Amino acid sequence: xxxxxxxxxxxxxxxxxxxxxxxxxxxxxxxxxxxxxxxxxxxxxxxxxxxxxxxxxxxxxxxxxxxxxxxxxxxxxxxxxxxxxxxxxxxxxxxxxxxxxxxxxxxxxxxxxxxxxxxxxxxxxxxxxxxxxxxxxxxxxxxxxxxxxxxxxxxxxxxxxxxxxxxxxxxxxxxxxxxxxxxxxxxxxxxxxxxxxxxxxxxxxxxxxxxxxxxxxxxxxxxxxxxxxxxxxxxxxxxxxxxxxxxxxxxxxxxxxxxxxxxxxxxxxxxxxxxxxxxxxxxxxxxxxxxxxxxxxxxxxxxxxxxxxxxxxxxxxxxxxxxxxxxxxxxxxxxxxx
Ligand code: BMA
Numbered sequence: 001x002x003x004x005x006x007x008x009x010x011x012x013x014x015x016x017x018x019x020x021x022x023x024x025x026x027x028x029x030x031x032x033x034x035x036x037x038x039x040x041x042x043x044x045x046x047x048x049x050x051x052x053x054x055x056x057x058x059x060x061x062x063x064x065x066x067x068x069x070x071x072x073x074x075x076x077x078x079x080x081x082x083x084x085x086x087x088x089x090x091x092x093x094x095x096x097x098x099x100x101x102x103x104x105x106x107x108x109x110x111x112x113x114x115x116x117x118x119x120x121x122x123x124x125x126x127x128x129x130x131x132x133x134x135x136x137x138x139x140x141x142x143x144x145x146x147x148x149x150x151x152x153x154x155x156x157x158x159x160x161x162x163x164x165x166x167x168x169x170x171x172x173x174x175x176x177x178x179x180x181x182x183x184x185x186x187x188x189x190x191x192x193x194x195x196x197x198x199x200x201x202x203x204x205x206x207x208x209x210x211x212x213x214x215x216x217x218x219x220x221x222x223x224x225x226x227x228x229x230x231x232x233x234x235x236x237x238x239x240x241x242x243x244x245x246x247x248x249x250x251x252x253x254x255x256x257x258x259x260x261x262x263x264x265x266x267x268x269x270x271x272x273x274x275x276x277x278x279x280x281x282x283x284x285x286x287x288x289x290x291x292x293x294x295x296x297x298x299x300x301x302x303x304x305x306x307x308x309x310x311x312x313x314x315x316x317x318x319x320x321x322x323x324x325x326x327x328x329x330x331x332x333x334x335x336x337x338x
Contacts, residue, residue, distance in 0.1 A: 009236045012210055012255055012279040017328035018310075023084055025284050025318035026311075027055060032076055032088050037061060038290055039076065040313030043109035043219075044083070044299030047116050051080040052138065053299070053311070054107040054118060055319055057092060058290070073103035075120070077138045083301065083309050084321065093138050100124050104131075108298050110156040110220040112165070117144075117193070119167070121152035130154040130169060132193055145194045150174075153216040156193075157228065157266065164189040166266055168202065168217035168230070182206075183214035185232060187267050200267045203232065203259065210255055210276045212236045218256060219300035219310065226330045227260035227270045231297045231310065234276065245292035245315065253293040255279045256312065260333035271333035278312065278322055289315020302326055 029036050036057035044053045058073050077093040078086035096104040102123040110117050118133045118141060127149020133141040147154070150172035157166040166189050173183060188199040205215050211234035218231035234257045244250045256279075259272035280286050280293040292315050299311035306326045314320045 009210060009212055009238065012236075012253070012276050014278045014281055015273070015275060015324075015332060017332060018277055018322050018324045020282055021084065021321040021323065024282065024320045025314060026084055026321045027053070027078065027086055027088075027319035029318075031086065032057065033090055034076075034092065035059070036076070038317045040316055040319055041106045041296050042298050042311055042313065042319050043107040043118065044301065044309075044311045045109040045111050045116065045220075046301060047109075047111055051083040051301070052109060052116070053078045053080065053086060053319070054093065054109055054138070056105045056107065056313070058105075058316075072097065073105045075104060075107050089138075094118075094120070094133075094141055096122060100126070106152065106296075106298065108155045108220055110158050112156065112158055112160070117156055119154040119156060121154075122146070124149070128152050128172065132156070132167075134193075145190075145196065147196070153218075153233075155217045155220040157221055159223065161189070161264065161266055164191055165193050166190075167196065168221075170214075170216035181214040181235070183216065185215055185217055202261075202267060203269065203272075205234075207272075208232075208234050208257060209274050210234050210236065210257065210279075213252060215257070218297040218312075221261065221266070222300050222302045222308070223263070224260075224302070224326055224330055226334070227263055228266055229300070229302075229308070229326065229329055229333070230259050230261050231277070231300055232257050232259065233296055241293075245294075246290045250291045252291075253280060254295050256295050256297050256310070258329055258333055259336075260330060271336050273332040273336045277324075277329075277332070278310075280315075282314070282320075284318055284320065285314045287315070289317035291316040 038058040042055035075094040153170040213235040221228035221230040255276035262268040297312040
């Protein structure tokens with residue numbers, strides 16, 4: 001795919017093919033019994049006949065936004081029969097915190113050959129790392145690999161491709177990209193989920209017409225007959241928007257984009273929508289959050305009916321669901337071929 005120029009930001013609206021679920025937000029801090037101030041950025045999969053959601057808990061005082069809510073962060077788990085109403089488990093399922101690790105956050109779930117894998121980000125005193133773990137019960141997690149810093153937003157494909165596991169990832173190329181957030185999405189493979197290599201640039205921030213800051217992987221890709229349907233997040237900054245949420249200086253907006261990757265060569269982009277799939281518009285996306293104007297997808301499920309469920313954190317505060325038909329999403333991507 002060639003580079004799309006020039007950058008076009010301005011007014012960004014959600015695609016008409018996508019619908020927000022009427023129950024939104026589908027998970028809020030009030031539903032979580034151990035008192036987080038914010039629950040968001042979940043990974044979701046179908047495993048052993050249930051929907052499973054692993055979500056991020058941030059603590060602090062939601063009533064007093066002058067308090068930083070991030071001083072501890074851990075992961076919680078919930079189960080569901082319909083992917084809409086959630087039975088939240090009484091305790092967090094993963095806490096990573098020691099003299100080196102500050103916190104774990106932004107989980108994604110992928111089932112491969114019947115086993116459930118968790119990708120997660122870890123802040124350490126020596127950089128941000130991306131981890132991969134496997135679990136059978138969502139109580140114990142066996143950590144298989146941790147990347148070198150700085151890297152995060154890892155997602156695993158649900159199948160091996162050409163015999164290898166495949167992941168998308170987002171290294172933080174600070175010095176080499178001009179000292180700013182010019183971060184891109186990369187693709188790597190592995191024979192065993194531990195050793196990763198063959199890394200290639202998949203999608204650069206300047207190829208996304210609705211980003212002027214950075215991009216990153218969102219939900220694990222889903223197989224369709226036309227290619228791997230793949231969500232990503234895209235970030236733009238518009239200083240004129242002013243402060244945007246609880247945080248003192250938050251001026252970014254996070255939208256969701258969608259692209260299609262070749263089934264046999266997922267390092268090749270078959271098509272990409274030139275417009276965002278989801279842009280912040282609903283009340284729970286644009287107001288009252290820790291960081292308003294944030295849509296951060298982490299889970300995508302293709303149902304037998306053709307409905308695609310897309311789960312996303314809204315305003316770094318709550319978890320939401322949007323749906324679309326798979327054919328419409330594929331068509332959006334293919335229309336975007338350049
Ligand atoms: C990113 C991550 C996400 C978060 C987003 C918006 O850099 O930290 O966890 O949702 O910023 O704040």
